[in-house]
Amino acid sequence: MRTFFKNESGATAIEYGLIAALIAVAIIGAVTALGSNTSSTFDKVAQQMA
Numbered sequence: 001m002r003t004f005f006k007n008e009s010g011a012t013a014i015e016y017g018l019i020a021a022l023i024a025v026a027i028i029g030a031v032t033a034l035g036s037n038t039s040s041t042f043d044k045v046a047q048q049m050a
Helices: 002-006 009-049
Strands: none
Touching: none
């Protein structure tokens, strides 16, 4: 039972998973913001060309 509580490899894996999830959320947020700006720019260009 003591070895079970001293084993920290599972905690490390969970920490890495949380860090990866945080990075993924940041990337998704950045891509969403950049995507809407890019879309509006292309819409303006398309209106000018029409």
